[in-house]
Amino acid sequence: MALGIEISGIRLGNPTVLASGILGTSRKMLERVIENGAGAVTTKSISLERRDGHNNPTVIEFDAGLMNAVGYSNPGAIDAASEFSDMQKLDAPAFVSIIGKEPGDFAKVAKMMENKGFSAIEIPLSCPHTPGFGTLAGQDTPEKTYEITKAVVKSTNLPVFVKISPNIKNIGDVAQAAERAGASAITAVNTMGPGMIINIDARKPVLDFKVGGVSGPALKPVAVRCVYDVYESVKIPIIGTGGIMSGKDAIEMIMAGAACVGIGSAVYYRGIDVFGKITAEIEKWMDKNGYNNIREMIGAAHE
Amino acid sequence: MNELEHVHMGNGHGLPEIVKIEKIVDENRNAKTFFLDKRIGFKPGQFLMVWIPGLGEKPFSISYAGAMTGITVYLKGKFTRRLFEMNTGDRIGIRGPYGNGFTLKGNACVVGGGAGIAPLAPLIENLDDPYVILGAKNADELLFDKRFPDAMITTDDGSKGFSGFTTELLKNILKERAFDVVYTCGPEIMMKKVFEICENAGIKCQASLERYMKCGIGVCGHCEIDGFRVCKDGPVFSSEQLRIMESFGKTAKLKNGEKVSIEDYTRHRYE
Numbered sequence: 001m002a003l004g005i006e007i008s009g010i011r012l013g014n015p016t017v018l019a020s021g022i023l024g025t026s027r028k029m030l031e032r033v034i035e036n037g038a039g040a041v042t043t044k045s046i047s048l049e050r051r052d053g054h055n056n057p058t059v060i061e062f063d064a065g066l067m068n069a070v071g072y073s074n075p076g077a078i079d080a081a082s083e084f085s086d087m088q089k090l091d092a093p094a095f096v097s098i099i100g101k102e103p104g105d106f107a108k109v110a111k112m113m114e115n116k117g118f119s120a121i122e123i124p125l126s127c128p129h130t131p132g133f134g135t136l137a138g139q140d141t142p143e144k145t146y147e148i149t150k151a152v153v154k155s156t157n158l159p160v161f162v163k164i165s166p167n168i169k170n171i172g173d174v175a176q177a178a179e180r181a182g183a184s185a186i187t188a189v190n191t192m193g194p195g196m197i198i199n200i201d202a203r204k205p206v207l208d209f210k211v212g213g214v215s216g217p218a219l220k221p222v223a224v225r226c227v228y229d230v231y232e233s234v235k236i237p238i239i240g241t242g243g244i245m246s247g248k249d250a251i252e253m254i255m256a257g258a259a260c261v262g263i264g265s266a267v268y269y270r271g272i273d274v275f276g277k278i279t280a281e282i283e284k285w286m287d288k289n290g291y292n293n294i295r296e297m298i299g300a301a302h303e
Numbered sequence: 304m305n306e307l308e309h310v311h312m313g314n315g316h317g318l319p320e321i322v323k324i325e326k327i328v329d330e331n332r333n334a335k336t337f338f339l340d341k342r343i344g345f346k347p348g349q350f351l352m353v354w355i356p357g358l359g360e361k362p363f364s365i366s367y368a369g370a371m372t373g374i375t376v377y378l379k380g381k382f383t384r385r386l387f388e389m390n391t392g393d394r395i396g397i398r399g400p401y402g403n404g405f406t407l408k409g410n411a412c413v414v415g416g417g418a419g420i421a422p423l424a425p426l427i428e429n430l431d432d433p434y435v436i437l438g439a440k441n442a443d444e445l446l447f448d449k450r451f452p453d454a455m456i457t458t459d460d461g462s463k464g465f466s467g468f469t470t471e472l473l474k475n476i477l478k479e480r481a482f483d484v485v486y487t488c489g490p491e492i493m494m495k496k497v498f499e500i501c502e503n504a505g506i507k508c509q510a511s512l513e514r515y516m517k518c519g520i521g522v523c524g525h526c527e528i529d530g531f532r533v534c535k536d537g538p539v540f541s542s543e544q545l546r547i548m549e550s551f552g553k554t555a556k557l558k559n560g561e562k563v564s565i566e567d568y569t570r571h572r573y574e
């Protein structure tokens with residue numbers, strides 16, 4: 001049976017991809033995630049300047065998922081450029097996630113990350129909890145998506161993945177804008193919301209930033225719908241992300257139209273070896289149901 | 304649903320719970336123990352994320368077991384200053400316990416320095432007659448020397464006990480006695496030294512490390528040290544793990560991820 005999949009000319013040994021912002025803070029961390037079975041890995045998002053991010057509490061678990069307002073804390077592009085090198089020597093492809101306030105910032109960071117052996121650049125235009133970035137800066141409109149994607153595509157030879165928000169009505173238009181601007185794949189989706197959790201004894205929101213992006217099981221049905229809609233709108237492959245906890249969740253996402261699946265919160269629920277576990281569960285299900293390769297299942301729910 | 308059976312679906316453990324401070328004890332010039340009105344099941348070496356609503360959230364090891372769980376806090380910056388202003392009856396949030404904790408073994412030696420003695424205290428109480436070395440800069444900064452009257456005491460300035468470092472005492476005792484394991488927590492430079500002494504003597508070591516924590520639950524990757532998450536894979540690491548940690552005793556990352564020397568990391572204050 002073939003669990004491998006190719007997206008934008010990049011070969012993945014299995015369809016599980018580490019989502020950005022989970023564990024991807026160093027080369028060694030990514031290496032360890034690959035040892036635990038990931039088909040590909042994504043770095044924590046990197047900005048031009050160093051960022052403290054929001055104050056703690058930044059990540060909390062609630063009944064149906066995680067909520068985070070990490071606020072893009074990262075050491076900045078210069079430090080990241082020295083941390084991440086020779087990425088092609090890892091046993092699976094690595095994607096670098098870059099962020100910026102202006103199209104020019106994205107292009108600069110893209111350039112700085114160019115010769116580090118990454119297989120693709122991911123640009124999240126969709127974070128719901130960081131002022132100056134993502135949805136809070138209006139980067140999720142079709143117009144801005146086109147502009148920023150175009151700027152990054154022009155500045156690099158690497159394939160560009162555009163990561164979109166689940167919080168927009170016209171998600172198909174945004175995906176199409178990315179495709180028109182030269183994106184090689186769509187990562188759908190980022191966290192949902194923002195949401196808020198109030199501790200009634202303290203009479204205060206728990207997250208220090210008060211609001212945060214919702215991920216994990218609560219996000220899954222929304223993410224599946226988003227991927228379904230994006231699949232109908234574009235031809236480029238989709239990295240289906242949001243609430244994937246098990247092999248069956250992954251297959252559901254693939255049937256909605258994803259070519260591979262992003263995994264983040266499940267690292268909390270099932271451990272760092274969740275990638276190998278989910279791959280084994282996908283294989284078992286395919287075996288039982290007579291599928292020979294991932295391709296046969298992509299978009300199956302649309303027929 | 305079979306596959307999902309072993310998926311740990313959220314049970315709300317991740318949300319802070321508000322607890323009352325029952326009792327506050329002055330331990331020394333720089334440290335206070337806060338006893339909370341809650342019994343918590345934990346393994347020695349595990350920590351809590353302590354939340355002061357509106358101010359922040361920071362990790363503290365559990366230093367006392369029992370009906371009133373205790374944390375022992377050294378005065379550092381903004382957060383600990385606010386804690387020190389609190390009174391009995393005030394409320395704080397906690398989540399956890401998190402981290403792996405120490406693995407209990409037989410014939411043990413325990414080496415603690417400064418605030419590092421806090422997580423070692425419940426360990427000492429769970430070990431069978433361990434050989435304990437507690438160190439501090441001077442007599443005024445010693446922790447739990449009265450709680451553990453049999454412990455060997457060292458001070459850098461000789462104001463109490465053995466004059467010198469814990470590591471010198473450790474080297475001396477290793478000439479006379481054999482141990483199955485050495486547990487250590489304290490300044491990282493001290494732990495590195497303890498580890499090296501253990502390596503030379505062929506003794507297993509377990510060291511409890513600190514790195515800047517954000518999520519505390521193993522997802523954000525911020526507390527990472529050479530691919531290990533201090534909050535989840537640690538904070539206690541074995542000799543095998545310490546051996547391959549290039550940054551152990553050398554570098555650590557600030558709140559923004561900038562890598563600095565371990566000395567600068569410890570000195571750094573966030574105001």
Ligand SMILES: Cc1cc2nc3c(=O)[nH]c(=O)nc-3n(C[C@H](O)[C@H](O)[C@H](O)COP(=O)(O)OP(=O)(O)OC[C@H]3O[C@@H](n4cnc5c(N)ncnc54)[C@H](O)[C@@H]3O)c2cc1C
Nearest residue numbers: 361363364376377379380381382383421515516571572573
């Ligand atoms: C696993 C673990 C267990 C700990 N147990 C204890 C304990 O039992 N008793 C005790 O007094 N201290 C303990 N600490 C350290 C404690 O978290 C810091 O002293 C505290 O966060 C200082 O906050 P501040 O605002 O007063 O000072 P700040 O000015 O914010 O920082 C002072 C120093 O504290 C450390 N620190 C600050 N924020 C964090 C953070 N979010 N995560 C980790 N370290 C941080 C840094 O080294 C910093 O240089 C522990 C740390 C870790 C990682």
Ligand SMILES: Cc1cc2nc3c(=O)[nH]c(=O)nc-3n(C[C@H](O)[C@H](O)[C@H](O)COP(=O)(O)O)c2cc1C
Nearest residue numbers: 019020021045068124189190215216242243264265
């Ligand atoms: C703690 C945390 C940090 C995140 N940081 C980023 C980030 O830096 N960049 C980004 O594009 N997405 C970030 N995300 C979003 C994830 O990549 C992913 O899109 C989302 O969590 C949904 O997937 P999941 O349900 O599998 O977690 C973060 C998510 C979490 C939980």
Ligand code: FES
Nearest residue numbers: 517519524526534
């Ligand atoms: S603090 Fe987030 S992984 Fe340890």
